[in-house]
Amino acid sequence: MSMILTAVGLNHTTAPLALREKVAFAPEQIGQAVAAARSWFGQRASGSSSGNNEAAILSTCNRTELYAACSADNPVDAAAHFLADFHQLSYGDLRPHLYTLPQDNAVRHAFRVASGLDSMVLGEAQILGQMKNAVRQADEAGGLGTYLHQMFQRTFAVAKEVRSTTEIGAHSVSMAAAAVRLSQRIFDDIAGQNVLFIGAGEMIELCATHFAAQNPKSLTIANRTLERGESLAHRFNGKAIRLADLPEQLSQFDIIVSCTASSLPIIGLGLMERVVRARRHRPVFMVDLAVPRDIEPEVGKLDDVFLYTVDDLGSVVQTGIENRQAAVAQAEAIIENRVRSFMHWMDGRAIVPVIQDLHESSEQLRLAELDRARRMLARGDDAEQVLEALSRGLTAKFLHGPQQALHQASGDDRARLASLLPQLFRTKR
Numbered sequence: 518m519s520m521i522l523t524a525v526g527l528n529h530t531t532a533p534l535a536l537r538e539k540v541a542f543a544p545e546q547i548g549q550a551v552a553a554a555r556s557w558f559g560q561r562a563s564g565s566s567s568g569n570n571e572a573a574i575l576s577t578c579n580r581t582e583l584y585a586a587c588s589a590d591n592p593v594d595a596a597a598h599f600l601a602d603f604h605q606l607s608y609g610d611l612r613p614h615l616y617t618l619p620q621d622n623a624v625r626h627a628f629r630v631a632s633g634l635d636s637m638v639l640g641e642a643q644i645l646g647q648m649k650n651a652v653r654q655a656d657e658a659g660g661l662g663t664y665l666h667q668m669f670q671r672t673f674a675v676a677k678e679v680r681s682t683t684e685i686g687a688h689s690v691s692m693a694a695a696a697v698r699l700s701q702r703i704f705d706d707i708a709g710q711n712v713l714f715i716g717a718g719e720m721i722e723l724c725a726t727h728f729a730a731q732n733p734k735s736l737t738i739a740n741r742t743l744e745r746g747e748s749l750a751h752r753f754n755g756k757a758i759r760l761a762d763l764p765e766q767l768s769q770f771d772i773i774v775s776c777t778a779s780s781l782p783i784i785g786l787g788l789m790e791r792v793v794r795a796r797r798h799r800p801v802f803m804v805d806l807a808v809p810r811d812i813e814p815e816v817g818k819l820d821d822v823f824l825y826t827v828d829d830l831g832s833v834v835q836t837g838i839e840n841r842q843a844a845v846a847q848a849e850a851i852i853e854n855r856v857r858s859f860m861h862w863m864d865g866r867a868i869v870p871v872i873q874d875l876h877e878s879s880e881q882l883r884l885a886e887l888d889r890a891r892r893m894l895a896r897g898d899d900a901e902q903v904l905e906a907l908s909r910g911l912t913a914k915f916l917h918g919p920q921q922a923l924h925q926a927s928g929d930d931r932a933r934l935a936s937l938l939p940q941l942f943r944t945k946r
Contacts, residue, residue: 519588520664522863524623525596525615526575526582529637532614534828538809540604540611542576543780547651550574551660554599558587561595571662573655573669575630577647578720578776578808578827579637584627586664593617621860624668628852631676633685637827638834639841640686643719645676663866668859675855682851683844692720693727695833696804696825700728700772703802703823707731707772714738715760715775715783717745720806724774729753737770739763764788768795776806786815793821804830879915886910 527540542550554572571586581600589595597615601608618626626635631648633640652669655661661669679685697707704710712733714721717740729736736755739762740746746757758766760783767773767788777783784803792801803824805812810826817824890907894900919938926934 520569520571520586520866521588521592522620522623522664522668523585523587523592523596524582524618524626525585525593525600526580527611527614527616528580528582528635529828529831531616534808534810534826536611536614537579537581539606540581540600541808542574542581544654544778547574547576547654548658550603551655551658553603554583554585554596555587555660557599557602558585558589558592558595561589561591569662571665572660573651573665575648575651577644578806580630580635582630584623584665584668586662586668593619620863621856624859625852625856627668627672628675628855631672632679632848632852633676634679634845634848634852637831638691639845641691642680642686643723645673646719649673664863667862671855671859675852678855679848679851683847685841685844685848691723691727692806692827692830692834693724695830696724696774696806697727697731698833699804699825699830700802703800704771707733709734710771711735711769712737712772713767713770713774715763715773715811716740716777716807717742717749718776718778720776721774722749724776724804724806725749725753725755728772728774729755733772768792770801771799772802774804774806775811777811779807779811780809782809782811782813784812784816786813786819789816789819789822793819796821882914883911886914 527537529537532540551572551574554574555570558570558572569588573584575582575584583596583600585592585596587595594617597612597617598608600606600615601611616626627648629635631645633642633644636644648669652661655665700707700710707728708731710733712728712735714725714728714737717738721738725736725738736750736753738746738750738755738757739760740749740757741760743757743759746759750757763783767784768791773784775783789801798821800821800823803812803816803822804826805824806827808827812824814824814826816822886907889910890903893903893906919934919941923931923934923938
């Protein structure tokens with residue numbers, strides 16, 4: 518069976534945060550999930566095995582997507598069922614929020630995602646690094662084969678071309694910048710506030726850069742690994758604390774930004790109730806950029822706590838989108854051209870087995886005639902006659918199939934064969 522490309526997933530436009538966090542894959546789950554997806558597709562293919570199937574998983578705060586190249590009988594439906602089964606969710610509840618994209622639509626989607634056209638922050642560059650990391654993880658888990666490897670290599674090339682030849686990233690408002698803007702609605706002067714960042718990943722680093730530019734009173738990094746936290750804090754003349762020390766120190770901070778890979782909330786309602794009392798109702802601004810969430814949603818109901826999730830920042834980051842419409846049109850044109858190029862490559866891959874079979878059958882014919890010629894030479898036949906017999910035998914055997922097909926065909930089929938055969942057996946002059 519031919520391989521079908523598929524992209525199935527959900528994002529910030531199709532599913533609420535509460536569902537996205539249920540479908541998110543933790544970093545340590547990716548390898549296992551890729552292997553499970555390949556096996557899943559193999560079980561749903563006629564005469565296929567997991568060894569022929571390919572899979573990669575992209576999981577960020579805004580999206581979870583499964584990319585596959587497989588020969589499953591219904592690959593799009595199989596991929597959707599896999600996401601529900603792996604996360605032990607009801608397929609009926611999950612399916613309405615999924616986009617299911619086969620073949621060229623899957624390729625187009627991958628190109629758009631990497632180029633920042635499908636992001637909450639139009640033109641944001643972080644997604645490209647996240648996709649490259651997802652591909653690396655899939656490769657390490659044995660999930661990449663000819664099709665996905667080629668698709669992702671072209672995906673990265675397209676993203677580079679879009680970013681270098683258009684202004685898609687110009688005037689964009691990042692999530693980090695949006696967090697600063699929102700905090701300024703609560704605190705007129707960030708310079709007088711104590712800022713805490715929970716985590717030490719790429720998003721926290723970006724946020725710390727933006728907040729540090731506002732010269733806060735203090736800047737602190739809380740991380741499970743103190744060494745990693747100290748390394749990041751040193752860049753901003755801040756300090757680091759252990760995540761385990763948060764309960765005792767959380768009340769010191771006016772602005773709290775969290776983004777970890779924890780599968781469970783780090784800050785609960787009970788802790789924040791104690792923090793609010795200790796602060797004597799001085800306001801706390803909190804941003805939870807993690808999926809699954811680091812801060813229990815109920816925290817946002819407390820008086821004097823202003824809690825924003827990654828989805829809440831969506832309206833802020835849309836500022837200036839009108840200025841990028843021309844760049845979007847340019848980017849879409851580049852992507853359409855590259856999609857056509859990739860699908861042409863895929864069409865070429867589809868006939869590879871036919872060409873291989875043709876070579877194998879031709880080789881069998883050649884070897885049979887060569888063996889016959891050697892026997893003739895061994896019994897002393899004239900070499901010229903042997904060569905003549907060899908050439909006639911090869912010609913007869915190669916023409917036998919086409920001639921038989923012509924004789925057996927009738928009507929339009931015969932006319933079609935008659936027009937094709939001269940092209941297939943055309944010789945150079």
